[in-house]
Amino acid sequence: MADSTNYNKVSVLVVGAGPAGLSAAITLKKQSPGTDVCVIDKAAEPGNHNLSGAVLEPGPIHELLDMAAGDWREDEEAQKLFSRKVDKDDVLFLAGKKASFSMMPAIKAAKACKIGFGQMVHEDDYIVSISSLTGYLAGVAKNVGVELMTGFAAEDILLDSTGKATGVKLVDQGRGHDGEPLPNFVPGEVVEADAVVLAEGCDGLLTEKFIEKAGLKREATQLYSIGVKENIKVTDEQYAKFTDGRVVHAMGYPIWTPVIGPAMFGGGIMYPMGDNKIAVGMIVGLDWKYYDFNPQDALERFKEHKFVKQFVDGGTVVEGGAKMIPEGGYFAIPREGSTDAIGKANTVILGDSAGFVNMNKIKGLHNAISSGLAAGKAITSKLGALDELAVEYTRLVEEAGVLDEMRTAKNFRQTVAKFGPLQGMPFSVFGGMLPKFDIEPDYEVMTSMEYRLRPDMDFDKDTFTAMADTEHREEQPSHLSILDPAKCDECGRKFERPCITFCPAGVYEMIHDVVKPANPSNCLHCKTCQRKCPFDNIRWTVPEGGGGPRYKTM
Secondary structure, X not given: OOOOOOOOEEEEEEEOOOHHHHHXXXXXXXXXXXXXXXXXXXXXXXXXXXXOOOEEOHHHHHHHHHHHXXXXXXXXXXXXXXXXXOOEEEEEEEEOOOEEEEOXXXXXXXXXXXXXXXXXXXXXXXXXXXXXXXHHHHHXXXXXXXXXXXXXXXXXXXXXXXXXXXXXXXXXXXXXXXOOEEEEEEOOOEEEEEEEEXXXXXXXXXXXXXXXXXXXXXXXXXXXXEEEEEEEEOOHHHHHHHOOOEEEEEEEOOOEOOOOOOEOOEEXXXXXXXXXXXXXXXXXXXXOOEOOOOHHHHHHHHHHOHHHHHHHOOOEEEEEEEEEEEOOOHHHOOEOOOOOOOEEOOEEEOXXXXXXXXXXXXXXXXHHHHHHHHHHHHHHHOOOOHHHHHHHHHHHHHHOOHHHHHHOOOOHHHHXXXXXXXXXXXXXXXXXXXXXXXXXXXXXHOOOEOOOOOOOOOOOHHHHHHHOOOEOOXXXXXXXXXXXXXXXXXXXXXXXXXXXXXXXXXXXXXXXXXXXXXXXXXXXOOOHHHXXXXXXXXXXXXXXXXXXXXXXXX
């Protein structure tokens, strides 16, 4: 801190200790050692709220670590973290429960012809746990002098009359179920800052408040998907058969069967995680139309497919979790109207908070780190003129190639949403030449159609939630609210209250014929409920710091 007696005032405040936020803090502290940099995060420990595949392009992380920790390649923790590289890259189409076909010849041909989906080639990328990566970067940040404070949840961003951020307000601690202060009540403090970096991840609470307060606009509606993932401990033989350098991305069954349905965007993933663990996941666009669909059911069907089953059958799930992914692409990046900046004045938006996921690759971790590098450099160069920070940051993000990459997939997700997977996937090849489609928000597309592949047994959400090791203080007010109970009645008549079905942690239940967030302490902070409720009737607010999932190797 600049003033060791005043912990409520910092030069630069980073909200979110994920790869983007930590990259920004590390870069700034290395380039300007005298600047006080504070990173706050709502998780109990670094990495606890970070979940991804994850396949990581090496360029940005090498740039960051070469600058911050020149001997990192000799570090034992780094060697373990980056020990796996993709040497076998499978992209499959699953036809029914047994058949599978490789799409790699078509993808490699597309790469040679510089067609967008040719970017799906992942050879020589790192295979990492993003939870572990975040924990490692937190250590690097501390070593260079960054102040990292976990368990600190912010509920609002404060702006002056010109739209310039003055700081953030932390959430109150010690309220009871009814919202009234308990004897141990501590009001949420205000942390003032000269510059604010928003790096909360997908659908960040402060980010969305800032966009509204500062008048930023998106040219297109942000679209989302949900990813549900399990780490499965398998036998020596199964892991050796899968190999330590293989990644699998699969389209088709069980979420897309041409002509007869279902017809949902997304697919399955399989990554080796070391120690005989294979990460198995299912990613599904939130624009699904089936009122009774649960992404975890699709994950179970995926694990039953003949190709997948040979590697995981009989295995033990040792960790599970869920998160949303921003898929709206280039046109969904929030910008300030007069400057086109990704932020405003002294505030910038990074990584998944900005929506830097390239849908041609279906990954954004490398862009998150690149945006953090750009933010750190921009703050360094504008310390004497922080009102110009957002413009300089946007210039450096452009210079780093992030926005060029985003432009290659600028219409991809909208094209699939407009025409469906069967027509939209081939049409997306010409996405750069197609008009910008006006796509409705994910929550507006729900219908009374049924998911025809739903298993006979309900998914065991209690065990899944236990595998995420999630917890919140039981006595605190619910951080999930239903705005209008009457809309729930209408939802029940039309769609049988789908939030009860699709919430991966079983938060919502019928209590005396009324839908309620009955189990808020189970919440995984994925925020799917507030983006998929068909009546836009649920709001997620931040709980007390230190709660939520406690991912270790997700």
